[in-house]
Amino acid sequence: MIERLESESNEDTARRMELSDSLKRVLVQRLSLRINPDQITNDAPLFDKGLGLDSVDALELAVAVETEFGVPVTEADVAELQSINRLADFIIKRQLEQGTFNA
């Protein structure tokens, strides 16, 4: 039983890391960021003083999250998308609600 729980936990961690890496690649590609995806840390702020994203980027980011990860983004959600970690939390939460996280 404990082994199974540990195995599931490891799988979730691996999926989360995969999602974070995927988000960094999408960010760099879609927003034409002139940095390597590996240079984005999971806790770095995406907007303003962090990666310096602006409101046009927010629109592009919302479209990317919807088209690439199947999760629609509302205006209220944008405030939550402040770092790769929070973006990953948001996508996982919505995918779990939609039943698509493990799909």
Place this chain on the structure above:
Amino acid sequence: MGLHLKTAAAIFTRSPSAFVRAHLHALHSGRCSLFIPDHDHGLLREAVQYCDRVTVYSDQPADPALCEYEKISVADLPTHRSIPDELAPETAVAVLFTSGSTDRAKLVAKTFRNFAGEARSLDKIFRTPSDRIRVLTTLPFEHMYGYMYGFFWPRLMGLDAPDSRITLPTALTKELQLSDLPVWLITTPLHLHAFAETGLRTDKVARVFSATSALSSALATDAKRCFGVAVTDIYGSTETGTIASRQMPNEVDLWECIPGRSLSQCADGRVQLDCVDFSEPELLNDVLELSSPQQFRVLGRSADLVKVAGKRSSLGALNAALLAAPGVRDGSFWVPDQQAQDADLVRLVAFAVLREGTSQEAVIAHLRTHIYPVFLPRPLIIVDRLPRDTVGKLPRESLRELYTACTLQGSASTVRAD
């Protein structure tokens, strides 16, 4: 500059609803509103030179940089719902700042006569009096196009228009679901692209207006698939307001002036706009080919004229050819600084965002059949996105930075046309 204002209201608000509340209060209290873009303190200082007294309207905590001005908190203001109907025609309603692809920011003062005349002309051609409509906008109200189409026109004519702005596709979907009325969508190519990409489909939109940057036929076709209606593309500027419109996609690329506007060619070749709502004619920055005083094609901006090896064209015309190439999602030509000084040596650069499966060679092949060889880009730089601003314009400085970044990085995919 002849601008002189006795009392002005500098609108320093972040939320669209605070902007509406502040501006309506300014209108009802006889203050001309200064629409300061991006809360730029430098522009405020510039505008203040023309005002005897300035009050800052803000919805933010005290800003030390604004301590020298009298300040009103928007939250404390009474709520006005409509534009006062007793305003004299020459009342200064707002001072706007041009920005983007022309020059540096410039003050443009607008009177009630300017705004009301344009709104009545638009109403005459786009709406029958019995139409009940809800107007939704993706633009900030302090932008000329967003102000006229999203704020002034609806409120002058008593149309239903919320004090809010749509910024994401999900917000539009929600608003459309809630609306009992047919919707007019005031938007830009930037947002149309986002709506199309998320696969939005609706039959609740009765009319789509687009302005601020060139609308390609491909994007207009995508937008028609989303909304089921053609896009009404708007031609104008902060200085002139709306001059003309056209339906997109179209077979014949002709702009038609809205009522009260007519165009004529001056002796020097420039085009002059006569408008019943202006005290004097306005010279346009664009190169137009007039079919009649009311119909024309846009060839480009005068400032964008390029001459290479004795051939003349304009960046506008070249951009139109690039955007018409199959598989090009977005694109723009650009004249590098060091070459802009010497027209004979000019070699143009073009940036393009391509759809999957489209090759650079295919784009070049298309351009070869549509523009003179001397204007072919050297190089064509393929990028993931163009640095358009919040209303879809491409400031020259941003293209310069993009070029520098691509050159330094050296990883951008480039191909020479020759």
